[in-house]
Amino acid sequence: MALTLTALLAGCRGEEPEPPPPASRPVKLFTVGGGGNAAIRTFPGRVDATQRAELAFRVSGRLQELRVKEGDLVEQGQVLAKLDPTDYEIVLEDRQASYDNAKRNFERGKELIVDGNISRLDYDRMEANFRTASAALTAARQDLDYTVLTAPFRGRIARRDVENFEDVLARQTVIWLQNINELDVVINLPESVVRSVRGEAREEGNLRSGEAAETVVAYASFEGRRDRQFLLRPKELATKADEQTQTFRTTFTMDAPTDFNVLPGMTANVTIDLTRVMDNDPVKWVPVRAVQADSDLEPRVWVLDPQSMTVFSQPVEVGRMSGRSIQILSGLEGGEEIVAVGAPYLAEGMRVTRMPLSEQAIPRDGELL
The missing domain is CATH 2.40.30.170 (Efflux pump adaptor protein, beta barrel domain)
Incomplete structure (x- = not known):
């Protein structure tokens, strides 16, 4: 019995366990610009x-007519909406009466000033009243015109922010118009x-x-x-x-x-x-944190071998920094994938894996990390 147990133990010691697979580290990669298709x-x-235009009335009032719906195609000058003009018509009538009175007084003043029957001061006052009444009448006419909203160009109604019979304020956007030709x-x-x-x-x-x-x-x-x-x-x-x-x-x-x-x-x-407008400058820009120092304190980056998914050290010559980017003057041809995050923890020939998408932000094409 003892011999059997000893033999079994000896047999177990003779079988060496399989070595664990080489460690693989997740890293974030950056594609160096400047390759054959960099432009x-x-x-x-x-x-x-x-x-495009955000259309609004230039005066306040209650919406009386809303003639368009979202998606409608409208022509330049077409009436889109109207406000209730009653209040503005009353104001216009009052301003018209004031204007007519001021005009008659001013015309009389022209005759009286010739014969010296009124002073120059009174005449100037009549003229000022007439000009003021004329400006007020013009403003009242404009306000009445502003109760009608028309299309400034041919386009399509993108959005309507109000409904009929609502009270709207001056310069409140009521309709969004877009020319989508x-x-x-x-x-x-x-x-x-x-x-x-x-x-x-x-x-x-x-x-x-x-x-x-x-x-x-x-x-x-x-x-x-x-x-x-x-x-x-x-x-x-x-x-x-x-x-x-x-x-x-x-x-x-x-x-x-x-x-x-x-x-x-x-x-x-x-x-x-951008082939014809880009410099043929060999300078490449990479994230600052992609550049590490070797044992001699010389700059290097870790370049990915996509076939074996291993990394190797590549000496580089660096230039100036700009924000989170640094110039690579030599050492990279362009188009290589280098390690942008995780570089301090790598060794020559170490296997790496691309960091899962859920663990890294995806930069826009050409945007530095």
């Missing part, structure tokens, strides 16, 4: 109406892209010039219609970054499709070819 970028966009597509360019655009391409007004329209080629595509691309025309480029996102608002225009609806508020994918 062709894709951004999420938002559709807006090129021409031509649409704006708005994107936010990250500073890494704007920084790479040549100086002459950023000059005021140049984005709207014919030369820019030929050199900056942009297309929009829409969900469910990815097989079609719509040519975009450059319109505006903001020169001041948004304080929250540090991106630059860029606007393009396009003709509205005729075979399906694209309405303001919808989303689009915008592809831009």
